[in-house]
Amino acid sequence: MIGDSVPQGDNEAAAREVASGPVIHIRNLRKEYTSVAGVIPVLHGLNIEVMPSEFVAIMGASGSGKSTLMNILGCLDIATSGSYLLNGHDVAVLDRDTLAHLRNDLIGFVFQGFNLLPRASLLDNVALPLVYSKVSREEREARANEMLGKVGLAKYRDSQPNQISGGQQQRVAIARALVNRPQLLLADEPTGNLDSHTGNEIMNLFKELNERDGITIVLITHEVEVAAYAHRLVRLADGHIVYDGSSHEGAMSKNPTEYSAAVHSTS
Amino acid sequence: MIGAMLNEAWVSMWANRLRTILTMLGMVIGVSAVIIMQAVGQGAQQEVQESIESMGSNLLMVLPGSSTSGGGVRMGAGALSTLTTNDAEAIEELPTVAGAAPSVSDVAQVIYGARNWSTQITGTTPSYFSVRNWDFAAGAPFTDTDLRSVTRVAILGKTVVDNLFGDENPVGKIIRIKNSPYVVLGVLSAKGQSLMGRDQDDAILIPITTVQRKLASNQVAGSVRFIMVQVKSAEAMPKAEQDIVDLLRQRHRIREGAENDFTVRNLTAMANTAAETTAVMSLMLGIIASISLLVGGIGIMNIMLVSVTERTREIGIRMAIGARSRDILLQFLLEAIIISIFGCLIGVILGIGGALAASGMTGIRVVITISSILLAFTVAAAVGVFFGWYPARQAARLRPIDALRFQ
Ligand SMILES: Nc1ncnc2c1ncn2[C@@H]1O[C@H](COP(=O)(O)OP(=O)(O)O)[C@@H](O)[C@H]1O
Ligand SMILES: [Mg+2]
Numbered sequence: 001m002i003g004d005s006v007p008q009g010d011n012e013a014a015a016r017e018v019a020s021g022p023v024i025h026i027r028n029l030r031k032e033y034t035s036v037a038g039v040i041p042v043l044h045g046l047n048i049e050v051m052p053s054e055f056v057a058i059m060g061a062s063g064s065g066k067s068t069l070m071n072i073l074g075c076l077d078i079a080t081s082g083s084y085l086l087n088g089h090d091v092a093v094l095d096r097d098t099l100a101h102l103r104n105d106l107i108g109f110v111f112q113g114f115n116l117l118p119r120a121s122l123l124d125n126v127a128l129p130l131v132y133s134k135v136s137r138e139e140r141e142a143r144a145n146e147m148l149g150k151v152g153l154a155k156y157r158d159s160q161p162n163q164i165s166g167g168q169q170q171r172v173a174i175a176r177a178l179v180n181r182p183q184l185l186l187a188d189e190p191t192g193n194l195d196s197h198t199g200n201e202i203m204n205l206f207k208e209l210n211e212r213d214g215i216t217i218v219l220i221t222h223e224v225e226v227a228a229y230a231h232r233l234v235r236l237a238d239g240h241i242v243y244d245g246s247s248h249e250g251a252m253s254k255n256p257t258e259y260s261a262a263v264h265s266t267s
Numbered sequence: 268m269i270g271a272m273l274n275e276a277w278v279s280m281w282a283n284r285l286r287t288i289l290t291m292l293g294m295v296i297g298v299s300a301v302i303i304m305q306a307v308g309q310g311a312q313q314e315v316q317e318s319i320e321s322m323g324s325n326l327l328m329v330l331p332g333s334s335t336s337g338g339g340v341r342m343g344a345g346a347l348s349t350l351t352t353n354d355a356e357a358i359e360e361l362p363t364v365a366g367a368a369p370s371v372s373d374v375a376q377v378i379y380g381a382r383n384w385s386t387q388i389t390g391t392t393p394s395y396f397s398v399r400n401w402d403f404a405a406g407a408p409f410t411d412t413d414l415r416s417v418t419r420v421a422i423l424g425k426t427v428v429d430n431l432f433g434d435e436n437p438v439g440k441i442i443r444i445k446n447s448p449y450v451v452l453g454v455l456s457a458k459g460q461s462l463m464g465r466d467q468d469d470a471i472l473i474p475i476t477t478v479q480r481k482l483a484s485n486q487v488a489g490s491v492r493f494i495m496v497q498v499k500s501a502e503a504m505p506k507a508e509q510d511i512v513d514l515l516r517q518r519h520r521i522r523e524g525a526e527n528d529f530t531v532r533n534l535t536a537m538a539n540t541a542a543e544t545t546a547v548m549s550l551m552l553g554i555i556a557s558i559s560l561l562v563g564g565i566g567i568m569n570i571m572l573v574s575v576t577e578r579t580r581e582i583g584i585r586m587a588i589g590a591r592s593r594d595i596l597l598q599f600l601l602e603a604i605i606i607s608i609f610g611c612l613i614g615v616i617l618g619i620g621g622a623l624a625a626s627g628m629t630g631i632r633v634v635i636t637i638s639s640i641l642l643a644f645t646v647a648a649a650v651g652v653f654f655g656w657y658p659a660r661q662a663a664r665l666r667p668i669d670a671l672r673f674q
Contacts, residue, residue, distance in 0.1 A: 071668050076667040077666075096591070096592055103586070104590075115583075115587070115671070117581060128588055131272075133589065137271070
């Protein structure tokens with residue numbers, strides 16, 4: 001079931017390599033879902049480039065295709081057509097195991113619903129990606145501990161997710177996303193389930209990660225205040241990019257007529 | 268990696284303790300059933316085997332009376348027996364025959380000192396010991412001289428010795444049978460139960476002439492109960508049988524077309540039939556028990572499938588953070604294997620306990636062999652892998668996004 005035809009070692013090493021080019025480069029990306037009702041086109045030929053250390057916010061109405069795009073960027077799903085180059089490498093030619101390795105090693109994913117394992121301690125949750133990258137038990141614990149400390153939850157290491165608040169759970173999820181030192185952090189409405197105060201805490205954490213550690217961040221939000229933390233804003237409407245530019249200077253307007261000519265120039 | 272996975276398997280099994288235990292129960296019952304059935308089956312087989320070995324090999328038994336109607340032996344009315352010591356001697360002369368021992372028997376009270384014991388007294392010839400392949404634990408058999416001079420000598424079986432003498436050495440001692448003194452010449456080695464379940468060691472053997480002339484008052488002179496014949500080889504059995512029939516028909520002057528007044532039985536063939544019957548029974552028990560093991564395995568598969576469905580989201584999360592298909596496969600397979608191995612361990616313990624308890628309560632023989640335990644173990648582990656594989660593969664084949672979206 002797992003194609004071994006691709007020399008995965010090489011691909012992987014190449015993908016991991018810190019490229020001077022874009023981290024994310026999608027061209028004419030389309031996604032269709034096939035359901036009983038027929039084929040539903042969701043993304044209609046997107047072109048985006050994200051350079052290393054960029055901080056990008058994606059906004060758009062519910063159903064505009066943000067999560068669909070994010071899942072493709074996170075190698076959880078595959079596009080129907082078009083290309084997605086991750087660090088300059090076409091993910092379409094990679095096999096399941098290599099994709100798993102990239103998710104483990106290169107990408108950190110934060111979900112709106114936290115997605116922690118309910119029966120595992122916070123420490124075990126944070127250490128889980130390291131289990132799959134075959135890090136020794138001692139090192140797993142040490143690094144998970146350190147990460148929990150960074151998000152301010154070191155003293156809850158043995159608690160279970162249901163014993164802490166939503167904001168704390170999201171911080172654990174971020175710690176988990178970061179524990180394997182990813183180059184790219186993807187977050188799908190990370191503050192969607194949090195109050196604005198906790199949301200701000202999380203966003204400050206993101207900002208720090210971006211500014212201090214140079215981690216590339218792409219996050220989805222529908223809150224203008226959250227998007228303001230990013231440098232760049234991409235606005236989606238019905239599967240089209242309707243704005244791609246600075247997250248300041250009136251770009252915060254939801255008016256889709258501000259369709260930027262810059263979008264076409266990226267291709 | 269494996270350590271972390273074992274830990275996770277444990278956590279998930281512990282979180283669903285009741286379900287885990289019930290799943291295990293299927294395995295426990297299956298494995299203990301296999302062990303108990305094997306123990307009983309092998310016990311029965313061993314018992315039959317020992318009886319066959321104790322019987323002697325290549326044996327024919329000549330009985331008085333015809334066997335034509337319904338297979339049963341009909342004794343000629345009035346005549347106690349149509350067979351005589353002379354018939355036995357004549358049979359012994361046949362080229363295919365190694366030995367022929369006539370035998371008469373009677374139950375009598377035996378006394379030694381203050382102790383007495385009621386046992387079967389068998390009169391026979393020295394051939395008997397070789398025909399029955401019966402060794403001596405002490406002393407020696409009586410001889411043809413004893414036979415001719417009708418001496419009062421006796422050979423004792425192990426059970427008789429135990430009951431009359433205890434630890435004392437019986438050789439040379441004098442016992443009283445029906446109030447007459449007999450000198451003990453020898454003691455036979457233990458033979459155990461016969462195919463019919465009789466204690467073969469509960470016997471006293473004395474010269475047949477002594478029984479005929481001194482012990483049994485009501486017997487026709489020279490007549491015997493049966494003649495035990497040992498044939499020289501297994502291949503010669505059919506020939507020997509025919510030779511004996513021809514010889515006896517001639518000796519008894521039976522006209523052409525008339526019924527035999529005796530019956531020849533192939534004891535070895537009967538024993539083999541008995542052995543085959545027990546082997547088949549043992550196999551049937553094994554099959555029935557294996558079915559319960561199979562049911563246990565299906566139980567594991569069922570629960571694992573439920574578990575995979577229930578944990579689809581969890582699988583999605585794991586995949587999203589880097590679990591490969593084979594990590595997921597291994598995780599679920601490990602759980603199935605742990606359940607079956609633990610179930611098997613408990614099953615082995617319960618099975619051994621159950622077999623011993625059954626044997627203790629009913630007295631049936633059970634044989635627990637390492638090989639039967641190993642077999643149960645291997646089968647259980649195989650069942651775990653086999654029935655755990657499909658659900659585990661279902662889990663491993665999920666696409667990350669589908670698993671994550673699963674509600
Ligand atoms: N698995 C799916 N099958 C069919 N349609 C889907 C599936 N996932 C999403 N969609 C549809 O695709 C569109 C975009 O969904 P999504 O990417 O989740 O939007 P957003 O995250 O911007 O709210 C929606 O109309 C949704 O109904
Ligand atoms: Mg969404």
